[in-house]
Amino acid sequence: MHSERPGVPAVLKKESDYHIDLPLIFKKQEGQSRNFKNVSLRRNTSLHNKEYRWSEARFVSKRGRVKIYLRHIPQKSMRYVKDLGNTLVNLQWRWVILIVTLVNLTAYFTCALIFYWDSWLSGDFETDQKGQGLCMKGTNHAFAKFFMLGIETITTTGYGYWHPTENCNFFYIALGFSTLISILIDGIFISVVYVKLNRTKTFTFEQIFSRKAVVSFCNEKLCLIFRLNDRDGKHWISTAVRLYLLKQFTSAEGEIIPNFVYELKTKPHGMLFLPVEIIHEIDQHSPLWDMSAQEFMTTKIEIIAVVSGSSIQTGQSTVSQTSYLNKDIMWGYTFSPCLEFNNKLELVVNKRALNHTVPQEVPLCSAKCLNKLQNQIAARRNSMNLNLLLHGLDIVRTSRKHIDLIKVC
Template sequence: MFQHSSANSAEGNLIYAPKTTCYSRVLTADGYLNVHIKDIPNKYRRYAKDLGNTLINTRWRWILLTLTLGNGLAWLAFAFGWMCLAMYSGDNGKTDGQPDVCIVGTRHFTGYLLLSIETLTTIGFGEIYPADCLHSWWILALEAMAGVAIEGALVTAVYVKMSRPIKRVNGLLSKKGVVCMRDGRFCLVFRIYDQTGRYWTKSKIKAFMISGKNKRRSSSSPTTCSRSEEVFRMQKLQLEPCELLAGPVDIVHVITSRSPLWTLAASDFLLEGFEIVLTVNGDSATTGQPSEAKKSYTSRDIQWGCRFVPCVEFDENAGSYVVDFNRFNSTRMYATPLCSPAQLRHLISEIDRNDTYGRSSSAGTSFDK
């Protein structure tokens, strides 16, 4: 679905993807990959060969369904096995007191099903149990091993799915980004607050800008964009160091001449279709478990000429800092030029050159006089 070109190519790092709507995220707002792969050769065979990853990546409803079906089919299969053993041994015409009875306490399928459930779940035997019969001990051993295999595999899949590094980003990253002036420079700012401590150790934050344009349109109508191919350019944004995530922290990208945002003005954020993806990696300070989170921002999720409202205050009575999470996503207007950083630098250069030329002309006239 995605094809990455060489990093040394003239076009940069390109991604080719078919476009099915007029505009769609490459990643969803929660950071899940918005890609559908179709026409995979031998798809179901590949899923069966890699059953572990298939279970881990599937949804919880399918894991619970697999757990139910796996146990149910095993109970029924071994119940039929117990019933066949009873028929083979001739238990239907015997009483429980006879010495050659293989299964004691039942002569019906429901009793064999109860015996199968008790054996597979290892909860012990009640009034229904296998007697001293050679074939019954073979079925008992096979069912015990099958129970360990089924429960062990599914419990492992559930544990790995719960503890895998990919986490949801609810409350971790701000809902919006802002562009404002900081120390005379344009800056793209996001906000992060790790309340659970999952990313406090070895914290790494990266940002990427994904921009694209239509390369080929299969529809004859110029207003239809149901089937077109779009070329995406992925570029990394350089972020200022951000190591300590104990409280709300601003993630800052200074827009320099090397930034892909250098030539974009305020109107371009409304007209241009680009996307910024943030990835957060780190280890839990409590358990040491690694975690990873992603979040996607479109160009319209970024507010031009705003700053985040401070949300940390010092409480003198408590003697500690207090975080007001209600203001975590709040912004306020801030005086910011509407032109692009490149245009602003060019304008300042023109003004400085005119001032320098004016001073030189004035000084020369005074000297001639």
């Protein structure tokens, strides 16, 4: 089957509607658009818009952020307070710094109020004597000096010109309160900062993953391939690569699951010292077995790639992830080589070629249909070879008969 214009494939309705004896080969042209629908989205497009859901809705963004949000959670604030440790760890740094600042200011202000109240109860505001029988010396009844006194008490910097005396009634209570508050604040926020600095890191996809995934031949098998480039060694120890496919699934009972998760098996990839290609072979056990080029463009799918491991420099665990939608998967392309030698015979990684793809002749039918066609071709070749062999045997037998007749004559 040929299309009306050269270089543009004819859209197949169903594989079962056509009787194809030979593989349909199509070579993609450079710059050809792969999108089945030309969807232009605005920034404020509603989440309920059909076009938005079809083309842009993701579970995982290209930068690795999980885009799942919960709404109408009962007692949401109380749950955050009960799980305060995880809440502080998961907060962004700007909010942690703001909370630390507000908590310390509140502690300073509370301690200043206690000292102010103690000074008032001790009679400092009723007497005019200087230095005799005063609870707080040098304050002159100014609240700013009491606030400075609270800062000096909590931070244990020592007292200066203004300081409490033995004439205070509740000084030891204020001192014990400030000590407990300082220990509590330091213990909580030092632990939060330590956990945030040592938790599993997540890096952007530009540092690890290729922008596109391709469907091409690898060892005469139709495969889904994307490229990894961990140049900083963040995943070199105990590297694990996993692929997940999110696709609509209909159970045997007729239940439709809009986002069913399949796990895609990958071939061994080796070490990540150099850019490597992660290969998923589309075989009988793959959920992509029945999907043709047209279905790749029209069926809403999302492939999530997750790479985990530990840094070779610090030993810290690292997880990176990204996703590929229909528009991110290029059918009929393969990655170009990105390794080359320089003048000093040193192996160099060409960074510009990491995401560069070149066209490859790939059938537009599914891997299942392609397997049937390959079996048909193999059977025809075997039958042709057998006919040639039988024909050769007949020629040999005929020649032997002629030789025997010649000998008799």
